[in-house]
Each structure stands twice: as structure tokens, then as C-alpha cells.
Amino acid sequence: MNKILEVNNLTFAYDKNLILDNISFEINEGDFAGIVGPNGSGKSTLIKLILGLLKPVKGTIKLLGKDINSFNEWSKIGYISQKAASFNTSFPATVEETIAANLYPQIGLFKRIKKEDMKKVHDVLKVVGMEDYSKQLIGNLSGGQQQKVFIARTLVSSPKIMFLDEPTVGIDNKSQENFYELIYKLNTSMNISIVMISHDIGVMTEKANKVLCMGNKKLIMHTNPSNTKITEILSEIYGDKMHLLLHHH
Amino acid sequence: MPEILQYAFMQRAIIAGIIIGFLCPLIGIFIVLRRMSLIGDSLSHVALSGVVTGILLKTSPLIMTLIFSITAALGIEKLRKSYEKYAELAISIIMSAGMAIAVILISLVKSINIDLFGYLFGNITTVLPQDLWIIIGLGIIVISSIFLIYKELFYMSFDEEAASLAGIPIKAINIYFVILIAITITLSMRIVGILLISSLMILPVASSLQIGKSFKEVTFLSIIFAQISVILGIIVSYYFELASGGTIVLISVIILLSVFAFKSIRKLKNRHSYH
Numbered sequence: 001m002n003k004i005l006e007v008n009n010l011t012f013a014y015d016k017n018l019i020l021d022n023i024s025f026e027i028n029e030g031d032f033a034g035i036v037g038p039n040g041s042g043k044s045t046l047i048k049l050i051l052g053l054l055k056p057v058k059g060t061i062k063l064l065g066k067d068i069n070s071f072n073e074w075s076k077i078g079y080i081s082q083k084a085a086s087f088n089t090s091f092p093a094t095v096e097e098t099i100a101a102n103l104y105p106q107i108g109l110f111k112r113i114k115k116e117d118m119k120k121v122h123d124v125l126k127v128v129g130m131e132d133y134s135k136q137l138i139g140n141l142s143g144g145q146q147q148k149v150f151i152a153r154t155l156v157s158s159p160k161i162m163f164l165d166e167p168t169v170g171i172d173n174k175s176q177e178n179f180y181e182l183i184y185k186l187n188t189s190m191n192i193s194i195v196m197i198s199h200d201i202g203v204m205t206e207k208a209n210k211v212l213c214m215g216n217k218k219l220i221m222h223t224n225p226s227n228t229k230i231t232e233i234l235s236e237i238y239g240d241k242m243h244l245l246l247h248h249h
Numbered sequence: 250m251p252e253i254l255q256y257a258f259m260q261r262a263i264i265a266g267i268i269i270g271f272l273c274p275l276i277g278i279f280i281v282l283r284r285m286s287l288i289g290d291s292l293s294h295v296a297l298s299g300v301v302t303g304i305l306l307k308t309s310p311l312i313m314t315l316i317f318s319i320t321a322a323l324g325i326e327k328l329r330k331s332y333e334k335y336a337e338l339a340i341s342i343i344m345s346a347g348m349a350i351a352v353i354l355i356s357l358v359k360s361i362n363i364d365l366f367g368y369l370f371g372n373i374t375t376v377l378p379q380d381l382w383i384i385i386g387l388g389i390i391v392i393s394s395i396f397l398i399y400k401e402l403f404y405m406s407f408d409e410e411a412a413s414l415a416g417i418p419i420k421a422i423n424i425y426f427v428i429l430i431a432i433t434i435t436l437s438m439r440i441v442g443i444l445l446i447s448s449l450m451i452l453p454v455a456s457s458l459q460i461g462k463s464f465k466e467v468t469f470l471s472i473i474f475a476q477i478s479v480i481l482g483i484i485v486s487y488y489f490e491l492a493s494g495g496t497i498v499l500i501s502v503i504i505l506l507s508v509f510a511f512k513s514i515r516k517l518k519n520r521h522s523y524h
Binding site: 051053072074075077079081087088090091092093094097098101102104105107109110112113135137153157 | 282397398400401403404406407408410411412414415416417418458461462463464465466467
């Protein structure tokens, strides 16, 4: 199986404050990996390191087989941050303008967007079920719809792997369910590897084939963990008094 | 030919005005959306010290201003890295330095030069033939530059982190963009005046943001509003012997108020038809 992401002996510190201590794991093609752990355990930091937004103190990261320092195929990497949902809602961009933006680096500097690029935009809008909203201003949509548009923006450049950092913050329950279904569909039918930070343990046990547990500066990866195993792990990292309540998405 | 167009200085003023009517909103839309409104004020304060230096050294104030404002624009970009969490501080530091230098230089010019007032408040009679050629040449460069990096500036304005991850060269475009702002301020000061340039960058955009239904539409409307303000402003200031900068900006304000009024009437009508 193709390795999409390889993290080896990664250590990171903000000044002298150690955040991640010598962690290693791999993500293969088609994996659905969930990252869980208490606030401040370094989940977002880990994703930022993988995306090259932060520099590690020690260790190596390989994306699609290439070292992060020489990696340049960023169009194949999708990222949806916590901030995606808190953008400037009065920005005067339509849904299709927002999505087309992610094609700009591929189109290149000084060149104009073509008809076939706009076809790609409308194709991904269909995938996320937002084809009727292409001319709407993004700020006029609901939180759940906006998040779908951000997924479409990532999809338009045909990513191999998508990183999602708590993507359902501020979205109602019904929209969350639709959102997770969509992500699962992208994983299973389009073979896009998913790495998602979430506090929704139900989704992790139901959809993910790998669970990366973070706490005490360490990371432990579990492949296809059972519910009982997950409960044990989470009790360890969140504290003894934690009980797992599963709900289905 | 109407009387106003029979004079060579008016022909120059109108040609320069049309170019500025493109430049200011095209730059302004990205300044507003990236919440950098203060940068226009900052660079125009520096422009003032460039003008006075030009007058003192008896060289072209336009060229001196260009040198001063581009240096200041690069200074803002450099300082911004030192104050990552307080981006507006870099703009304020350069504004203070620019104003301080300008005040000292003005005190060196023993009598207040009448030409200085023209630069401060805008004067349509002062666009010299050589100025017009510089405005046309550099104006075309700035307008085409904006069109060439329009889509990258759009993505950066909407989501700088995502744009960076997608592979857009953020740093290079940021530096290029502040240089374009500096050039626009230099080219606009003869017509609009140093004190009011940033208003012409912001007001047409503020009006179009109220009614535009896409980024393209907002850009198009901003240019239309700016062109109306500049051309009408030049004509009115000619017939009533007013400072062109103030007249242009006042017309921009009237357009903004009209847009608000139009929106309110439409809202009332919609409510009425709903009932």
C-alpha cells in the first residue's frame, strides 16, 4: 500500500516548552485517521508541522514520498482549518469564485481562468451537493453549507490527502452528520486519505481505521481499534472518570 | 468642443483623472478587503516628505515622491515581520516618521510654497506635460500588474493561510502589492491631493461592497464609482474654482450616501410587497 504520509521521530517545542516528543506514525493511501486528545496536546501543532507551517526541532516528515523541505505538490494536499468557518463573512465572493481560487496556483501567475477550470468547479459543487448555490455569496450561506464549500475548494485541485482540524466546530448536529457522511464518501469512493482532528469519538470509532491518540507529548497509533480499546485509551489520556457514549452518524 | 476641453491643462487633468479612476479602486479593493486601509494614509504622509524634498532640491517632486513612497512601502513590509501580532503598528511607525520628516522639511522651506498646497489638496491646473507622461506610463504598468495578479490577490485577501498552502508566493506578491500602492499614491497626488488619496481608494469600494453580488461585480462597480467621482469632480472644480481633491472625494461620499438610500428604498419596497 502506498505511503501518503510518514512522520519519523518528530520533536517540536515552542521556545523551551516541549509539545511533541519523538513521535512517529504513517498514513497510507485510503486511510481514515482520527486524531484525538485533550486540548493543548499538540494536535493542531502536528498538522501545522506536516503542512510545513511550523519547523520541527528534530525528525523528518515525508508527504507523498518526498521530504517536506523539498515538497512542492501542495495542490495534492487539502487542508481545512478551524479558522475556515470563522472567515470574513462579508467578503464579496460567490461560491464559485471561492472554489476557483484553489485552482489559481495551478493555472499560474499572469494567466486567466479557463472554461475547463470552471467545469471542474461545478463538478466538485455537485460532489458536495451545492450545485444550486454557485452564484450565491459565501457569507449568505449557513455554517454547514460554508464548510461544504470549503471541502469543495479543497477537492477542486484533486487532493490525495485531506487534513481537517475540528471541521465541525460551530455547526449544528444535523449538518455535522451530513458533513461526516460527505467526508466518508470522499474517503471510500474517491480514495482520498483523511486525517481529521475531532472530539467526536463516535465518528472516530465508526469511520476511522486508524486512531492517533495524543497526550503527554506522545502519540500512540491504533489500527482498527475496538470500542472497548478506544474507551481504555481515552480514559488514559483524558483521565479515569471518562466514559464513552457512542452515537451513530 | 466644450470650453472645458479647449485648454491643454484640462485635457491633461482629464486623461490623468481617468487613469487615477482606474488605479485607486483597483488597488483600494484589495486594501479594504485585507483590512489595510491605514496604509494609504501612511504612504501619503511619506509622499508629502517626498514632495517637499523635491521642492527643496528643485528636482521633480513626482520622482522624489516615488522614491520616498516605495522605500516606505518596503519599510512597512520589513517592519511587519518584526511586529507579526501588531501588523498595524508597522504602518503607524512609517506614518509617524514620514510626517515628522515632512514637517521638518516644510520648516526649511522658508515661505510656504503655493505649489505645496496643490499637492496637499489637489490642483487640476498643475498636471504638467512631463507629469502626464509619467502618470500614463506608470499607470498602465500598475493597472496591468493588478490584472495579472488579480486572482492571486483575491485568494490572499480571502484566506491568506489557504493561499499560502496552495502554493501562491505570498511574500513576493505582498512586496509587489505595496510597491503598487506607493506608485498609485504618487501618481494620484496631483489630482486628488496627498490628504485625500486614501479616500478615493476606499470610498468607491465601500459603495460597491453594499450592492455588489460577486467579487467581479464589486470590482467593476468600484471602477464605475471612482470614474464618476473623478471626472465629475474635475469638471465641478473647474467651473466653481474648487480644490479638485475635495470635490472628487465629496462626490464619492454623495455616491456612498445614494447607495445607502437606494438600499433602504429597496428594502422598504421588498417589505411592502411581502406584506
